[in-house]
Amino acid sequence: MSFTPDVAGHHSDTSGPILDAARRATAYLEARTQRGIFPAEEALSDLAAFPRDLADEPLPASEVLTMLDELGSPATVVTTAGRYFGYVNGGTDPAAAAAAVLTGVWDQNIALPDMSPIAGLLDDLAARWTLDLLGLPCTAIASFCSGASIANLTCILAARDALLHHNGWNVDRRGLTGAPPLRVIASAEMHASVAKALRAAGLGADDVIAAPTDELGRVRAEDFPDADERTLVLLQAGNVNTGHSDPFADIIPAIRERGGWVHVDGAFGLWAAASPMHRHLVNGVEQADSWATDAHKWLNAPYDSGIAICRVPGDLRRAMAFNAAYLSTDAERAPAHLGLQMSQRARGAEVWAILAHRGRAGVASLVDRLCAHAQHMAHLLQAAGVRLLVPVGLNQVLVQFDDDATTDAVIAAVQQDRTCWAAGTSWHGSRAMRISICDTATTSADIDTCAEAILRCWHACRAL
Incomplete structure (x- = not known):
């Protein structure tokens, strides 16, 4: 019996x-808990050791992995x-x-059910x-994609x-x-990703x-x-700065x-709907025609895990299905015909693992716990004199330190301190x-x- 060696001249292992x-x-x-959140300068300098030119000869997989870990992990x-x-990263x-x-x-392609029965x-x-947890119609259809940006684009199309x-x-x-x-x-x-999706949709x-929106970033229903019948309305569950949601029940029916x-x-x-304690904050969201969410945010799935959901499955298929003799199928659920991609990895398996592991109570607990952490952070900062710009909405805390210049200085100091990492934004004209x-x-x-590290950085900036 003969065998074919791999490119390095060895048996494949x-x-x-x-x-x-x-x-x-x-x-x-x-x-990971013993490290600073952002990489140290030495680790960043060591990235120069990665080869910049493609080698002529193969390199053993073990050496590639060593390089990746010893230079990349730090x-x-x-x-x-x-x-x-x-950012809003889970x-x-x-x-x-x-x-x-x-x-x-496993290396499964989920494009068609017969490509992988288990992945399907x-x-x-x-x-x-997911539909059940979010309180969305059981007759709706959910399609996994690469993130919320693609989920928004899919639904807008x-x-x-x-x-x-x-x-x-007939667009087709x-x-x-x-x-x-x-x-x-x-x-x-x-x-901004929704504006990008609109542009891609023409x-x-x-x-x-x-x-128009109010002081919490919510659409004002009265204004x-x-x-009409040729109008696409775009609303938000969770303002990216404040965490507050639009008044769906007051807008959607009309x-x-x-x-x-x-x-x-x-x-x-949208994951607030999975919590009995917080679902009132997105009351009426189930009346919409489509929804986009990101499992890699609050649900803590790995990246590349968006979910596009349409109330009427035929509306999604009209926009996404395509014809090819070798791709025809009678299956009710064929991901290649429910999204922009044809070949695609089995993203749903990771979401299934989370939901199977946590159950309904565990997902609700996750939402509640992170909301409680946000309230706790806001309390600690506000008690020390930091200005809370809006009441905490879900898991978002928006604060200002004295003025714009000091706020930017504190953000930079916190990032350099490396105990935690927080980002800057602009809110109604202020940093x-x-x-x-x-x-x-x-x-x-x-x-x-x-909170202690953030306050320490604030006090140090004030002392300059």
Whole structure:
């Protein structure tokens, strides 16, 4: 019997590198709480040791992994140790991290059910469980994609095609040239990724009417513009700065009665619906036509895990399905026909692992705990004299230190201190620090330690 050597001239050894990677990953996890959140200068300098030119000859996988770990691991931003508050990034649930390792080795393509029966099953279960947790119609359809930006784009494309279809225009056959014009009404606090999605869908800034917002960043229902059967309305569950949500129950019914389409960008805030304690904050969100969310934020799935949801499955399929003889299927759920990608990894398996591990009570507890941490952080900072710009909404804390210049100085000092990491933003003309608490690993002790570090940096900036 003969064999074919690999490119390095040795028998292929698939188990060795995987076992080595698992050992190194375990060591990384065990050491992460002893590190600063942002990499040290020495670690950043060591990145210069990565070869800049592609080698002519192969390098053993073990040496590649050693380089990746010894040079790369110290240069990571530690986002899974409970003290990373920059942007709205979740950590990674241990069950999901473990599932990602196993399913990565499975190497399954979820495009069609017969490509992987197990991945298809987990995708279907994760989608149905997500709808159940979020209180959305059981007849809706959820499709996993690469993030909230793509989820928003997917839903906006479905909305565009559905609105035109109901107005007698077939986009699949006629394209957009000469199509009836659509109007877009969006929150004045709309996230930039939604504007990007609109542009990709052929809807420019001139097509958008900004709906005025209040002091918490919520759309004012009493001042909401009129809509009709050619109107796409974009609302938010969880303002990216304040965490507050639009008054869905006061806006959505009238829009849908007139034939418009309501899409909700709920990248993180939609998960409030999974908590009996907090679901009133998104009351009425279930009445929308589509929703986008990110499992890698509050749910703490690994990255590349957005979810696009449409109330009417046919509306999603109209926009996303395509014809190819070798891709035809009678399956009710075929991810290749429910999103922009054809080949795609089994993202739903990681979400399934989290939901199977935590259950309904565990997801609610995660939401409640992170909201409580945000309240605790706000209390500690406010008690020390820091200005809280808006009441805490869900897991977002928005504060200012004296004035704009001091606020920026404190943000820079906190980032350099490395006890935690928080980012800056602008809110109604003023500079602010935004503290986003999304990591399942965060504890009350972490909040105490991080608040103390933030205040220490503030006092040092004041003393300059």
